[in-house]
Amino acid sequence: MNKTTDKEQDRALQAAMQRRAAQVPPLADDFAERVMAKMNARRQRARRYRLSAALTGIAAAVFVAFLFWPESHEMPITQPEQPVIAEVTSPKTEPKENVGAEVPAAQTHVSARKHVAVEPKPQHAIHEPVLVAEPVLAKATRTDSFDYYLAHLEAEMDALDDSVSSAQLEKLISADARLRQLVNRIVGSEVEQALNAAKPDSTTDYLNF
Amino acid sequence: MTELEQEMILVARQGQAQGYRYLMNRYGRQVQLIVAQFVSDMRDVEELTQDVFVRAFEHLPDFDPLRATFGTWISRIAYNAALNHLRSHDYAPLPLDEEQYAPPDAVLWAQDDEEQANEAERLSLLDKAINRLRPEERTLLHLRYYEKRSLGEIAEVMEVATGPLANRLQRIRQKLSKMIKLTIS
Structure with missing residues (x-):
C-alpha cells in the first residue's frame, strides 16, 4: 500500500489554501480612505464624550455646592441689632377656599x-x-x-x-x-x-x- | 521588519496619514484573508478588516517591535477580532490548547482510497473538507500553509502554546483525511 507522504499532503494543503485565498476578492480601492474616516469619526466621538463628561462633572459640582452651601437668605437671629420697620405685603396667592379678601x-x-x-x-x-x-x-x-x-x-x-x-x-x-x-x-x-x-x-x- | 517599515510605523505613531496608508497597503490583504477564515460574507469581511486596522492604529503606541513583528501583531488583532465577531453570534470558540488528545498517527491519508478519485475530484473533496473545519482550524492551516509561518509565530498569533498547536495541526490533517474517505466511500 502506497501511503501519501507528509510532503505530498503538505503540498496538497498549500494548494488548497491558495485556492481558498484566490476566492477572496481584493480589498476595495477606497479601503484606506474608509479606515481613515472611521478613525476620525471615533476621535470626534471620543472628544465629544470627554467634553460632555467634563460638563457633567462641572454641573454636578455646582449642584452639590449649591446643596451644601449655607442658605444666605435665612435671617441671622443671633445678631442683636436694632430692628428696622419693614413693610409686609398681603398674601399674593388666592385663598384656596375663597375665604375672603387679602388682608395685611x-x-x-x-x-x-x-x-x-x-x-x-x-x-x-x-x-x-x-x-x-x-x-x-x-x-x-x-x-x-x-x-x-x-x-x-x-x-x-x-x-x-x-x-x-x-x-x-x-x-x-x-x-x-x-x-x-x-x-x-x-x-x-x-x-x-x-x-x-x-x-x-x-x-x-x-x-x- | 525592514527599515522602511520601521520608519512608517514611527510616522503612523505621529498620526500622519502616510504611515497609515503604507501599513494598510502592506498588510491589508493579510488581515483580510485571516478574517475570511471566520466570515463568509465579503461585506462583513471588508467591514471587519477596516475595524482591525482602526483598532491597530488606535493601539499603535502599544506595539513593541522587540516582542513581535508588525505582521504578527496585526495578525493577532485580526484573529481576535474575527473570533469576537463570531462570539457575538453565539459561537463557542474551539479550545486549541488542549493537550488531552492522544498523539496523532504518523500515517495520515490513505492513498489507496484517494487514488480511486481523479485529481480534480480530490482537490474538490479537499476544499470541501477544509470548508467544514472550524474557523480556528482553518486559520491554523492558512497561517501554516499559505503564509508559511513557523509554529512559534502561529502560537503568537493565536495565543496558544506551540506543543498543543503541533498536535492540533496533525489532528486537523487526520480529520481532513477521514472526511475525504467518508466522502469517497
Whole structure:
C-alpha cells in the first residue's frame, strides 16, 4: 500500500489554501480612505464624550455646592441689632377656599411693635394662602422673628373660613414644628395673661382694703 | 521588519496619514484573508478588516517591535477580532490548547482510497473538507500553509502554546483525511 507522504499532503494543503485565498476578492480601492474616516469619526466621538463628561462633572459640582452651601437668605437671629420697620405685603396667592379678601394682617395685629420683615421659610405641605413679606433685610433679633411668625399665624387663622374644620387646622399646625412652637407660645402667653389678670394684686388690695 | 517599515510605523505613531496608508497597503490583504477564515460574507469581511486596522492604529503606541513583528501583531488583532465577531453570534470558540488528545498517527491519508478519485475530484473533496473545519482550524492551516509561518509565530498569533498547536495541526490533517474517505466511500 502506497501511503501519501507528509510532503505530498503538505503540498496538497498549500494548494488548497491558495485556492481558498484566490476566492477572496481584493480589498476595495477606497479601503484606506474608509479606515481613515472611521478613525476620525471615533476621535470626534471620543472628544465629544470627554467634553460632555467634563460638563457633567462641572454641573454636578455646582449642584452639590449649591446643596451644601449655607442658605444666605435665612435671617441671622443671633445678631442683636436694632430692628428696622419693614413693610409686609398681603398674601399674593388666592385663598384656596375663597375665604375672603387679602388682608395685611401683620400690620393690623402687631402695629405696636417694630418688626422686621424677614423672608419666611417655606412651610411644609400647606395649601393655604401664604403671606409673602417684602424681604427688607435688616438685623433682627430672635424676638422679632418670633413676633413675625406669631403675626403670620394669626393672619392665617383670620384668613381661614369657619368651614375649615378644627381637624384640618390641627393638621396644619402639627405639620410644622415651628407653628407648633408658636401656637404653644401664644396659648402660653394667653394663659399667663389670664392668670395674671385673675391673680389679686396684693398691694392694691391691701391699700384698698 | 525592514527599515522602511520601521520608519512608517514611527510616522503612523505621529498620526500622519502616510504611515497609515503604507501599513494598510502592506498588510491589508493579510488581515483580510485571516478574517475570511471566520466570515463568509465579503461585506462583513471588508467591514471587519477596516475595524482591525482602526483598532491597530488606535493601539499603535502599544506595539513593541522587540516582542513581535508588525505582521504578527496585526495578525493577532485580526484573529481576535474575527473570533469576537463570531462570539457575538453565539459561537463557542474551539479550545486549541488542549493537550488531552492522544498523539496523532504518523500515517495520515490513505492513498489507496484517494487514488480511486481523479485529481480534480480530490482537490474538490479537499476544499470541501477544509470548508467544514472550524474557523480556528482553518486559520491554523492558512497561517501554516499559505503564509508559511513557523509554529512559534502561529502560537503568537493565536495565543496558544506551540506543543498543543503541533498536535492540533496533525489532528486537523487526520480529520481532513477521514472526511475525504467518508466522502469517497
